[in-house]
Amino acid sequence: MSVAAHFHALAAGRRPADDGLLGNTLLEWGAGEAYGEEAILELFRAAPFAPGDGAVLIESARSVAWVGADAALVADLYDGRIGRLWRLGPGAPPAAEPAVAVAFDPDLQQQRGEVYARADDHPDLAATAIPQVLAVGEALIALLGPAHRARAFLTRAFSADRCTVALFAIHHLSAGAVRTAGYDHALALIDGETVRLIGERAARAPWTPRL
Structure with a gap:
């Protein structure tokens, strides 16, 4: 099946055919993450992805993005299968896992810039x-x-x-x-x-x- 078909199935919380969503996929959305096929499908069933009218699908050999007016879904592709996901836009992202805060300096290498x-x-x-x-x-x-x-x-x-x-x-x-x-x-x-x-x-x- 095509990458577009994989995305349409995933957006509705359905398992893409032909292993279109790899079992070890990681999704980032907001401050939270969902790991693995079952967790990601459960999330999309609870919060379907709806990019709206005028959405476009842009695909290269290694990446694909489905971009709407206020929502987007980006993926890494491995032989046409989804292996990493980022979701942006409205909905209820997964809760962030408890974590210990540590100091972080983005300019640690002294390479100043924005x-x-x-x-x-x-x-x-x-x-x-x-x-x-x-x-x-x-x-x-x-x-x-x-x-x-x-x-x-x-x-x-x-x-x-x-x-x-x-x-x-x-x-x-x-x-x-x-x-x-x-x-x-x-x-x-x-x-x-x-x-x-x-x-x-x-x-x-x-x-x-x-x-």
Whole structure:
């Protein structure tokens, strides 16, 4: 079956045919994760993915994205099968697992900058699209306003059908005497000079030095 058929089945919480969803797939949505076929299908049954009218499916050899007006689903592909997922948009993301908070400095290597991207990590990204992808990352940082230590990490990026998809993980610290850190995700669909942005703010957990 096609990747589009796999996505349509998954969006409704149905198991894609022909092992279209690999058993060890990891889904990230908001601050939570779902691991494994059964957990992911259960999540989509409880919260079906509905990108709405005007949604587009962009597919390269290694990646695919289904992008709507305010929701997106991005996947890594392995021989046409889904092996990693990111979901953005409305719904009820899985709850974040309890975790011990540890100090983290995105500038530990002293490479100051707002956007971190390495072209070799994205073999399906057209070289001509790289400047626009970096510009979008800078624009996403600007949209945060006066955020502390905001950095955009290019997680996935690929080009196909004259379009480019770029998924960013955006790290920043909250305001206040005791700051909380975390990642938000944002996706850009670039079609010529038109850029469609979809972002989300993940819930922040309080500083937790012990469980």
